[in-house]
Amino acid sequence: MDVLVLGGTNFVGRHIVRALLDERHRVTVLNRGTNPVWGARVTQLVADRTDPASMSAAVRAVFDAVVDVSGTEPRHIESTAPLLRSLGVPRYVFISSGAVYDSTTTALPFPEDAPTPGDVIWGTYGTAKADCERLLRHYDFSELVMLRPPYVYGPGNNEQREQFLWARMLAARPVLVPGDGTTRIQFCPVAHLAETVVTAVAGKVPAGVYNVGEPAAYSFDDYVVALAGAAGVRRATVIHVEDRTIAAREYFPFRDYNFILDTSAGRRAGIPAPVGLATGLAETFAWFRANTDLPYEPTARESALLASLGTSDR
Structure with a gap:
C-alpha cells in the first residue's frame, strides 16, 4: 500500500514508519523538513500544516491510507483533511490522546463513548486534540480510525519520562x-501503538475510536x-x-x-495485546x-x- 504519514520523524512517528516498512508498505512522510528522514525507502514531502497553500503544493498523489501523527491543533486538520478527502483517500488513522477525556466528570476507566471536552490538567492540549477529532468526523472519511493512548513510552522516547x-x-x-x-x-508501549496503526492501515480494525494501551x-x-x-x-x-x-x-x-482508559473495545475489535x-x-x-x-x-x-x-x- 501507499501510505502517507503526517509527521514521521520523531519518537512515535519513527516507530510507526518502521513498522509500516516492515510490512513492505511504500511510505511517504510529510513534515516541515526540520528533522532528517532516515532510510532510503522513505520519501519525504516538505510542507507546513498551518499553511494550506504549502499542503496543496506538496500533496498531489493519491494514497491508500494516511496516518496522522502530527495533528495537534484544529488548523492542522483544516489544512489537511479537505485536501486528502478531495484526492480520494479512504482510510485515515489519527493518533489522538486519552487527554480528550475529563477526569472531573468521567469515572475511571475512561470509555470511548465518554464526553471529550479535554481535561484542563493538560492545558490546551486535550481540548485541541478533541477539536481535531470532531473536525475529522466532519470530513466523513469512509474508514476513520482514531486511537487514544495514555502515556506512550519506549526506545527513543523524546519526552522526559x-x-x-x-x-x-x-x-x-x-x-x-x-x-x-x-x-x-x-501506559502504552510505542511498539504496540505502531503495531495497532499497521493493523488499522491494513483495514483489519473497524472504523471507530479506540483507547489503546496496556x-x-x-x-x-x-x-x-x-x-x-x-x-x-x-x-x-x-x-x-x-x-x-x-x-x-x-x-x-x-x-x-x-x-486510566478502558481498552476492552480495542481488544474486541482485534487490536493485538501489548x-x-x-x-x-x-x-x-x-x-x-x-x-x-x-x-x-x-x-x-x-x-x-x-x-x-x-x-x-x-
Whole structure:
C-alpha cells in the first residue's frame, strides 16, 4: 500500500514508519523538513500544516491510507483533511490522546463513548486534540480510525519520562513522587501503538475510536519499583512530596491525576495485546543505556525541595 504519514520523524512517528516498512508498505512522510528522514525507502514531502497553500503544493498523489501523527491543533486538520478527502483517500488513522477525556466528570476507566471536552490538567492540549477529532468526523472519511493512548513510552522516547527517573536512580539520588504515591496511571508501549496503526492501515480494525494501551494501571510507587527492576537497581529512594500546591511536573515526569482508559473495545475489535510494563521497560532501558548517558540534571524545583529536606541534589 501507499501510505502517507503526517509527521514521521520523531519518537512515535519513527516507530510507526518502521513498522509500516516492515510490512513492505511504500511510505511517504510529510513534515516541515526540520528533522532528517532516515532510510532510503522513505520519501519525504516538505510542507507546513498551518499553511494550506504549502499542503496543496506538496500533496498531489493519491494514497491508500494516511496516518496522522502530527495533528495537534484544529488548523492542522483544516489544512489537511479537505485536501486528502478531495484526492480520494479512504482510510485515515489519527493518533489522538486519552487527554480528550475529563477526569472531573468521567469515572475511571475512561470509555470511548465518554464526553471529550479535554481535561484542563493538560492545558490546551486535550481540548485541541478533541477539536481535531470532531473536525475529522466532519470530513466523513469512509474508514476513520482514531486511537487514544495514555502515556506512550519506549526506545527513543523524546519526552522526559522513564529516562528522567532512571537518571536519578543510577546516580543514587532520591526520586520525588507526588502525594502518597497512590495516583494511578496507564501506559502504552510505542511498539504496540505502531503495531495497532499497521493493523488499522491494513483495514483489519473497524472504523471507530479506540483507547489503546496496556489494560493494567500502576500507582506512581509501583511504577518507580518497575523502573528500578528494569534498570537493575536494588532499591530506589523515594520521597513523597505531600504539598500538592506544587505542580508535580516541576519535579516528576507525570501530572498528578488518575489517568486510566478502558481498552476492552480495542481488544474486541482485534487490536493485538501489548507487552506488560516490566517487559516494555526492560527493552526501553536497554535502548537508553546503549544510546544515551542518562545524565542526572535536577530541576530547579527538585533542587529546592531536596534542600528543604536537608538532602543535597549532588
